[in-house]
Amino acid sequence: MSSTPALSTTSYAVLSLLALRPWSTYELTRQMDRSVGRMWPRAQSKLYEEPKKLVAHGLAEATAESTGRRARTVYAITDAGREALARWHREPGAGPVLEFEQLLKITFAEHGTTDDALATLTAARAWARAQNEENLAAARAYEADAGPFPERAAQTMLVGRFLTDYYRLVAEWADWATGVVADWPPDPGRAVAVPEEMRETARRADW
Structure with a gap:
């Protein structure tokens, strides 16, 4: 062996x-x-x-x-x-595995306070903005034909679009979730799901 x-x-x-x-x-x-x-x-x-x-x-x-x-x-x-x-x-490879500590904290938010959850969401949005600053700089460099390995711009464009949409997704989700959590009582364990938001989540899942 x-x-x-x-x-x-x-x-x-x-x-x-x-x-x-x-x-x-x-x-x-x-x-x-x-x-x-x-x-x-x-x-x-x-x-x-x-x-x-x-x-x-x-x-x-x-x-x-x-x-x-x-x-x-x-x-x-x-x-x-x-x-x-x-x-x-030649092999298609495996799909993504999500590793997102802030999302984990929100999943079990009832073990903290609503202020804790809001702080976590603020941090999630800040992370997305910080990540996208580097992403935006790279996109503008390639747009100006100044990116590293310009011969690979076609491949880099595909990855750049995914990362752009991903960072934007996290930021927009954090904004939405902040609006929802802002209406929670101080104890997240007493929060009640908004029926309209539950229906919208189901509608979005049906794509």
Whole structure:
């Protein structure tokens, strides 16, 4: 049995970046955070292990370089890596998994106060606005032909539209929910659902 760790979706995300150009581990982690982190966030400690895993599988190669007195390792994709990446793309992949702590808090809001719930919703909207500022800057850069990897603008546009709509969804939901929660009594456990809003939720689900 091989002791080499199995490839994961994160492995293929890193391999995809290596398909663009060679990177050092430091550059890879920065690029992962900048480009992929919004849809596939991973701890930096995990990302530092991925290039080594790809080398162990023969999908990438490592080259030692020196910059002044500092040594660094640069990783590049191999032909086998490009073949593995092509095989990965032949599978449709899994759908999204939602991880949203603020939504979890709202789900069980009766264990706090209405003020707590309102503060959580305010934070959710602030998160959406902050995320979209970076998203908007990237969109305007590509619109002005100044985005990184302009040859990939067609792919980036698709992802950008999804992220734009997602951040907007969170912000609009937070605004709506704030209006609803503002009418709750101080104890959320005594809140009563508004029939009109229940009907509207069912109508929206029937798409």
